[in-house]
Amino acid sequence: MTTLDTPDTPFAVVDADRLDRNIARLRDHLDQLGVPLRLHVKTSKSVEVAERVQAGGPITVSTLAEAEHFADAGYRDILYAVGIDPHKLPRVAALLHRGVTLTVLLDSLTQAESLVSFAHNENLRVPALIEVDCDGHRGGIAPTDPALVEIGRALGDCLAGVLTHAGESYFAYTPDALRKSASNERDIAVAAADSLHSAGLPCPIVSVGSTPTAHAATDLTGVTEARAGNYVFFDLVMAGIGVCTTDDLALSVAVTVIGHRPDKNWILTDGGWMATSRDRGTQVQAVDQGYGLVANLDGTLIPHLIMTGASQEHGVLSTRDSEPVPDLPIGTRLRILPNHACATAAQHDRYHVVSGTKLDVDETWTRHRGW
């Protein structure tokens, strides 16, 4: 039996108990709101994780490589939620020809015209959502922008609906701010759908979502699907805005103590930024968690200790206060709970899956990568 003591460190660990609890929590919440989930697989990039949510269910992807990987695994309803680069349309067409409903995203007339021209030449319907901006976070157009209807008309029968993403909800630090972000996300999406309907255009899909807003939403009337991905693992950024607690964090990185600097109150490990990523999302939060909290190998948090520094293959552990670091000899294995699960998971090609505090590795799940 492989245990967390077996493989050489660093490696990624997933606690399946926490994973399943996180999955059940959002499922229950969205069931109450009567809105189906469209899992975003960009966080785990793992078929095994998606299967625990809903085998073969609707998914969101961040790259066409993900779409192709999940199509190979039998997924047939895939939304590619990054504005479409016309150069990528041949790969979109290849997926459509395989029987996958691959829906793309766009927010300009240029993209719509490229898509329609391509679809016409290929004699293919390429379903597209129009990206709507709800909080100035990234792309998208306002629901009242005349361009919305113009793009909708240009899309013709490729028009599949609208999508918005409350990216600023990652910076909503109170339950009230989170609820407002969620209701605003819903309101903007529904307003965009209304704009299309008022112009006599169809809008079958009204897609919203982010991990914070999916959990904070109390009313999703008019919305046809909610997207979330990070929540399967959660992370310190999500704990920092109160969407979860540190007890919910399902992803961590196993590392080994390789040195000590008592003069600096440091413990050195073999887990640097290559293993955790450079993501320091909590740096802008009320509590800066460094590169991550530190747990024993069984996942129980070690008080005071955080990962304060990182070279490529070295981690520095120290204490937030002036507490001396605990006595952790060379060879001691620990787990680092990361700032940002999406970024940390991306540094690894597989997950070692455990249940709760047990060290047995029940399964190894592979992770997809690339574009």
Next chain:
Amino acid sequence: MTTLDTPDTPFAVVDADRLDRNIARLRDHLDQLGVPLRLHVKTSKSVEVAERVQAGGPITVSTLAEAEHFADAGYRDILYAVGIDPHKLPRVAALLHRGVTLTVLLDSLTQAESLVSFAHNENLRVPALIEVDCDGHRGGIAPTDPALVEIGRALGDCLAGVLTHAGESYFAYTPDALRKSASNERDIAVAAADSLHSAGLPCPIVSVGSTPTAHAATDLTGVTEARAGNYVFFDLVMAGIGVCTTDDLALSVAVTVIGHRPDKNWILTDGGWMATSRDRGTQVQAVDQGYGLVANLDGTLIPHLIMTGASQEHGVLSTRDSEPVPDLPIGTRLRILPNHACATAAQHDRYHVVSGTKLDVDETWTRHRGW
């Protein structure tokens, strides 16, 4: 012929002209100092890059996976420059049994005793360097610390020498500070060797290095090898401390314009932090370069434009001043020059190799990954 217009973005690009120039520059400098280079392959993790430096020459690695990969490619003199975790010794032994001189690093009696015990049981000599601290950056012990001789004695015939790394040279912002960092690195390494010699112990290897100090050193008397890795590509952090200019940056990431936000003076691309990494090393420098400078697809820099924001698969380009962003239509391909070549390269599995401003992709080099 594949050109930079062919593959779907994002992807990593290496300018072989700049790469060769960077390689020649350090070779000439170290030749003048009479010290051989031990290339650190952690930046490129590419056999093709190492071949351009010295096919089959001595190398430094940051993981045993790198050591195994380069051993497969015929490299026989490999230094694993991260403090050894005793759990990893079986993989070290496997490399030694293959005829690779795999030298490990340590800075504690515990590690030395584990290593000697392992070597004894395996009837194998495991060569080890003692890590010496020259600037408080990471691990290592002071050259005057009695532990140095104690560890040296414990190592017995496994003792191969000393190693130091001026990690703080990355924060040396003037030519004078860089020279001082380099001379200090040399002085500390030689002092450590002297301590061992004074105790009657051998110290055949005196290893120093970092990209900044390898270039700034003017005298390496007593040193037997210099290590550097980042310099093959260089990056904005290195340009920020004056070790190179932005014209020397050999690594970039090709991205495509996928949207515009004129209200925010933003251009959106399909290259987010998954393509550039989250590394923001220039954040602490005099000039914060955001996530990177922006060039046309032929590598010529676009004035004013920088990558100011990143989601997983979205990049935000804007201007440092109040200049309006240039008119770059949907589908325009650009190149991002990154903060930290080691971190950005790690996000990719291959390099598309071009020469200077030509768009032709002459070769594709694979990159190794994992632990």
